[in-house]
Amino acid sequence: MGQDVRVTPESWTARGEARVRGASGRDLLVFGGIPGEPADVWVQHSGQHQALGLWRSSPTPHEHRVEPPCDRYTPCGGCPLMHLDQPGQERARRALVRAALDGEGLDDVTLGAWHASPDGEDAFRHVVKVGAGYSDHGHVRVGAWGRRSRSIVPIPKCPVATPTLRRAMSSIAHHVIELGIKPYDPESDRGVLRAVVARQSRSSGEVLLTLVVGRRVRALVDLAEALAQDVTEVVGVWAHVNDDPGNAIYSRDEDGAVGVRPLLGRSWIEDVLNGVSYRIGPGDFFQTNPSVAEVLYRRTLDGLKLVSDSAFVDLYAGVGGLALQAASRGVWSMGVEGLEGAVLRARDAAHRNELTAEFVCGDVGALLPDVKRRLAGRRPMVAINPARRGLEEGVVERLIDLEPRRIAYISCNPRALAHDLASFRAHGYQIGEVELFDMFPNTAHVETLVVLTGEDPDAPTRRAPKRRVVRAR
Ligand SMILES: C[S@@+](CC[C@H](N)C(=O)[O-])C[C@H]1O[C@@H](n2cnc3c(N)ncnc32)[C@H](O)[C@@H]1O
Incomplete structure (x- = not known):
């Protein structure tokens, strides 16, 4: 062959x-x-x-x-770039971003600083997603979905996962086999376990597990108890039912929410970035590599040149990432996020950190006219950090309608970034240097930050919108 x-x-x-x-x-x-x-x-x-x-x-x-x-x-x-040393990996990522920009006619946009992973290239991954399935010999396995196939490759020594997550993966594999829990097959609708999402907090070491299952069975509680006993850092285990065809890990309802049921313990862990404490629940987005995220957040807010009377808008805010960092610098701040659970956790984090920030829940494109009303004529500083596909249709135009002074665009997909940058340029925004962050060492993925500047970005402003008292629900 x-x-x-x-x-x-x-x-x-x-x-x-x-x-x-x-x-x-x-x-x-x-x-x-x-x-x-x-x-x-x-x-x-x-x-x-x-x-x-x-x-x-x-x-x-x-x-x-x-x-x-x-x-x-x-x-x-x-980890397809693991056969390159660090300068080689940087070169590869720069080449990918360069090619994406050139493909959109942005040859004059320059690439700026490279931010290496402060904690190195090993054990940086604070979230892992593993699948349940069968080996080529028909044995039950828990591990990575193999390269260009769906057969499962056990990765008990995965060098990029934290040591605790490595132990958690081994423990899951062991107990799944011991308890006779079969992998779920969506085609035949047989079996139980489909995947496991494990997240560890860098600051507390605590672990939250989400078991993605085709159906709920009593043995899942036994599995949760065995895992928590084996890996003492596990503080919560939740079940999410996904019997959809296809390869998506989560099945989201029409509002994008990930439905979960408790098996054991708490529904959240906390992590601290640049002194701000965040709460992360099952299905929430939170950065994979927290030490890089800290640098990225600082560079983003510095790049926007926030001043005390700036109005800051964080679009695609997750559990409050940038909005809360801006609030901690004393700036009027609001976040827009589609997942209700994430918004509740962002409001709760604002309360616990004693910060003032508003969070609204809904689709960014649909909510931008409301954001404009809330700004009451003020020109904001904006951060956008959309999902891999980039900005949805119509978002650039509605965003321009807010007349942002500066826009910080954070992206994990150079092609989507380049496509959207070309649209912003067509609306008169100047594109700054693209900085690269090694959020995902050894992979071909790279996080980028670029600041776009509108007309007269530092013109005097009236005072920021009046603060609303936001209570955690
Ligand atoms: C890449 S994450 C960024 C999260 C955040 N900026 C951070 O640093 O943690 C993208 C976020 O956008 C949310 N999202 C995706 N599409 C959305 C939409 N159309 N409207 C509102 N939020 C959306 C996702 O739920 C996710 O939390």
């Missing part, structure tokens, strides 16, 4: 493979390859539109090539 070829890839794919352009557009994507490095590649799969290959060796290894420090590097595939 397969064949060996000698090739020299030219560029990176967004998934972190090295691309060899093929005749008539049929590319070869090489896992473990590096653009510019001649390589012997095993072609594992040859499809109509693309071929997939695995790097075997190189006659002249690239200066940035290293031995990946993980024995599951190839079957797991979750």
